Amino acid sequence: MRMAAEAGDRLDWFGARSGSRAVKEGSASDARDDALLVESAKAGDRAAFGLLYERYARMVHGVLAARVPMGDADDLVQDVFVMALRRLSSLRDAARFGGWLAAIARNRANDYHRHSVNAVEWSEELPVSERESGSMSNPTGAGAAGEAAKVLSAIRSLPDAYKETLILRLVEGMTGPEIAARTGLTPGSVRVNLHRGMQQLRERLERTPAGSEGQQERSSS
């Protein structure tokens, strides 16, 4: 399974130890802020929960998008937050809100597949506004949309740990430290997932003939 055998191509996440510490300190500060918001939300402060939504919506969307079609991921984001709001009183350690919320999102995606009647293959299309705006790197919107769908499909074919982290990084635009802070994963894990996932994605994209978008497979989650 390991793709690259040469040391030069291998991950160098040990090399950034001092950076990792800085990330941990930032994460701790974030966690404290979030813990205060969680406690306020538990006490009935809707504005606090709204702030948590603003901070975590991209993470939840990314977790869902790794597992369900994009259109449904958009719809399920609010679903996940409503579930979280209902269960908030059961969260004992407010500082673990991110990991707890991510777990709810993953389980919601699992439920989506379990209860989905239409167990058919699904394809991805970019939002209409995006296609019409012509903001893709490729000025021919349809071609860019097809390539984007192909890349997304390739990401979803990766192991769970990699596809989720890569979608958070490449689709949602989060940095590695942000991903760690929001998902509750350690910076070390995120770093490994990013680099190994990216390595496998490159190999898969290289193997896929150019322009053969084909049908998108259902992601196994």
Added chain:
Amino acid sequence: MSAGNKASAGGTGNDYLWDGSGQPDPEIQRLETLLRGYQHSGSTPEFPLVAQGRRWAFWPRMGLIPRLAAVAAAVVVVAAVGVIVRGRKVIPAVLTGWNVTQVAGTPRVGAKAMGANEGSGQLAEGQTLETDEGSQAHLTALETGEIEVDPGTRLRMERAGTGFRRLVLDRGTIHAWIWAAPGKFVVDTPWARAVDLGCAYTLHVDDSGAGLLRTSRGWVGFQSNGHESFIPAGAACATRPRIGPGTPYFENAPQALRAALARFDFADSTAEQRTDDLNIVLAESHKTDALTLWHLLARADESQRARVFDRLAALAPPPAGVTREGILHLDRAMLDRWWNELGFDDIAVWRHWEQEWAGK
């Protein structure tokens, strides 16, 4: 693409993939642009009121004297209750059971079969959940997490201390997503105990009692008879009857390394064969396999340990204050410090768990 590959794999504070720093990787930039249209863009919705917020709402409507009267009355009541219960033993709250939902077939909780029409129930302390080859179930405990139970599984809920949960997996497969604080939830298998340290993982036990733990998020501790294995996301660890947990490895480690490691851990080998297998592991190992080598320090015998040290030190140099002599004598503080430098997670979480679960 190879140029971009090298740029992204650098990782020494100049890592575009990690935090956007350093030389931008053109391939990653292209993917970011391409996928931007899928990004979340919804506005914050209106959320319903949370009931707890009403608890103190009556205060502002009360005058000072009524408030003082209420406080005085409360003090009297509390004092009275205190007198009544004084000397009685306080019974700590115990976590309730797991909510069980039927997913497929007819899972059984004790003698009760759960069909499609009565598809939910409780798994209480001392009870057993069994799924046959056509059954699946889903367990939920709000303050702990959720567990998918595959067909052919037998799972028991056992007594644990206040605030702790313990399941026993006799055979079969479970997929656990745990959000309880690290160390609060364990699963015992016939030959090892899996300790949640903040994670998602799959645990399988076959009919012989052999098992395999695979971590997809966070990390898990695997423990038995003094053997400790820490399994971060992307890694796995096997366990065997009468031996306990083996050495963890990343699942994308070279096949030759994994095969040699399995023989080293579990085969009935001669000393020469074990040395040969260790040589293969050392030769095939790369930086990410520091996970495996760190664990081998305590599993290799004294004659082999120095070579494991040398290989690990070459891949991930020990931090200041961690000496070769100390590691060869298995100084636990030094081993822990080296582990913390590997970038997986803080081993203090595990040491804290060891104290909390002592005697449980």
